[in-house]
Amino acid sequence: MSGTHEDDHDHSHLSEMDARVRALESLLVEKGYLDSAAVDEIIETYETRIGPRNGAHVVAKAWCEPDFADWLKQDATAAIHSLGYVSRQGEHMVAVFNDAKTHHLVVCTLCSCYPWSVLGLPPTWYKSPPYRSRAVIDPRGVLAEFGLEPSDDVAVEVHDSTAETRYLVIPQRPDGTDDWSEEQLMACVSRDAMIGTALAQKP
Amino acid sequence: MGFGRVVESAAASRDEPLFHAEWEPRVLGMIVALGAAGKWNLDQSRFARESLPPVDYLRFPYYRIWLEAAEKLMLERNMITAEELSAGSMISQPQPIRKRLAREDVAAALEAGGPVDRPADHDPGFEVGDAVRTINIHPEGHTRLPRYARGHVGNITAILGFHVFPDSNALGALGKGEDPQWLYQVRFSAQELWGKDRHPRDTVTLDLWEPYLERP
Numbered sequence: 286m287s288g289t290h291e292d293d294h295d296h297s298h299l300s301e302m303d304a305r306v307r308a309l310e311s312l313l314v315e316k317g318y319l320d321s322a323a324v325d326e327i328i329e330t331y332e333t334r335i336g337p338r339n340g341a342h343v344v345a346k347a348w349c350e351p352d353f354a355d356w357l358k359q360d361a362t363a364a365i366h367s368l369g370y371v372s373r374q375g376e377h378m379v380a381v382f383n384d385a386k387t388h389h390l391v392v393c394t395l396c397s398c399y400p401w402s403v404l405g406l407p408p409t410w411y412k413s414p415p416y417r418s419r420a421v422i423d424p425r426g427v428l429a430e431f432g433l434e435p436s437d438d439v440a441v442e443v444h445d446s447t448a449e450t451r452y453l454v455i456p457q458r459p460d461g462t463d464d465w466s467e468e469q470l471m472a473c474v475s476r477d478a479m480i481g482t483a484l485a486q487k488p
Numbered sequence: 489m490g491f492g493r494v495v496e497s498a499a500a501s502r503d504e505p506l507f508h509a510e511w512e513p514r515v516l517g518m519i520v521a522l523g524a525a526g527k528w529n530l531d532q533s534r535f536a537r538e539s540l541p542p543v544d545y546l547r548f549p550y551y552r553i554w555l556e557a558a559e560k561l562m563l564e565r566n567m568i569t570a571e572e573l574s575a576g577s578m579i580s581q582p583q584p585i586r587k588r589l590a591r592e593d594v595a596a597a598l599e600a601g602g603p604v605d606r607p608a609d610h611d612p613g614f615e616v617g618d619a620v621r622t623i624n625i626h627p628e629g630h631t632r633l634p635r636y637a638r639g640h641v642g643n644i645t646a647i648l649g650f651h652v653f654p655d656s657n658a659l660g661a662l663g664k665g666e667d668p669q670w671l672y673q674v675r676f677s678a679q680e681l682w683g684k685d686r687h688p689r690d691t692v693t694l695d696l697w698e699p700y701l702e703r704p
């Protein structure tokens with residue numbers, strides 16, 4: 286997207302929203318509140334550098350190193366920061382571990398709180414009224430839409446992110462990956478698996 | 489519950505792009521960058537979003553909500569005027585701001601984030617394992633105690649720290665400032681919150697500040 290907002294020779298292709306936002310940005314720049322280059326940099330950061338690969342690294346390391354998994358359970362903020370994933374919306378982290386008896390699912394019913402430092406920007410459905418209302422009331426119905434059907438002896442534990450604490454789900458390691466490297470394991474961990482709407486699986 | 493499906497399929501979620509129009513990333517970048525101006529705090533910005541007209545709040549795409557709320561905050565603070573928004577150019581003098589975020593400062597600003605834990609000046613009033621009942625309140629201002637979790641009994645599952653209290657922080661100079669409080673993770677059974685037809689094993693946890701909690 287970088288630079289396209291300055292390409293203003295032809296407004297005809299711009300939607301009303303594009304035009305409105307472009308006008309606001311130019312006003313804020315003129316008033317000295319905003320630097321468009323900083324806006325470009327923020328966008329580029331979230332398009333290329335901060336995303337779910339960060340979280341997948343955390344998960345794969347937890348699968349490979351029991352000491353790291355213990356650290357995540359005790360102090361997820363410090364453990365995640367130790368891998369260099371230090372940024373906004375990751376200041377206070379909690380890691381929750383799926384096992385044979387518990388499936389964790391993360392939501393923010395009040396707005397759209399999400400662990401940006403390890404997952405990047407949230408998907409549209411995470412921010413939508415259907416997810417924000419139904420995840421707490423009918424989590425099994427929501428999971429079914431994602432193709433998951435936890436059995437009756439599994440507890441679904443939903444975490445409503447009502448404070449600045451951000452939740453990262455550590456999914457169960459797929460069977461048959463005992464000799465896999467951390468890098469190979471990372472490919473098993475999708476964004477949705479770390480929200481709780483998918484399982485980790487072999488690619 | 490009448491909102492319909494969350495996704496059509498797992499594959500639809502996987503293939504969803506981060507942005508759906510050219511203006512969306514610009515709004516994201518602008519609002520994050522404007523945080524450095526120091527004209528509002530996190531809780532004021534959340535309150536500005538959630539107090540948009542309810543119909544707009546439900547139907548607008550996410551970044552449109554950010555945009556509407558940011559314009560509201562800037563208008564309230566006289567950073568911009570309605571005339572300037574119409575004209576798209578400066579008419580009145582700018583308000584002083586703490587800082588205009590420059591490109592070279594973006595990485596450091598994102599890394600610094602905005603931690604909300606503060607040094608505790610007293611011990612927590614509850615321990616892990618304690619049963620608690622949430623209070624029943626319906627304030628005009630901001631709160632992070634969701635309506636569905638008011639007046640219910642749960643158990644403390646973790647003490648998360650001593651954190652800025654949003655109900656006060658959202659009031660800015662009109663409140664008691666950050667007024668930090670103990671923050672707990674509290675687990676409720678799904679049946680306690682939603683009724684007996686919920687799955688008996690299912691639970692919901694919320695992160696709740698001590699002023700929201702009392703002994704049952």
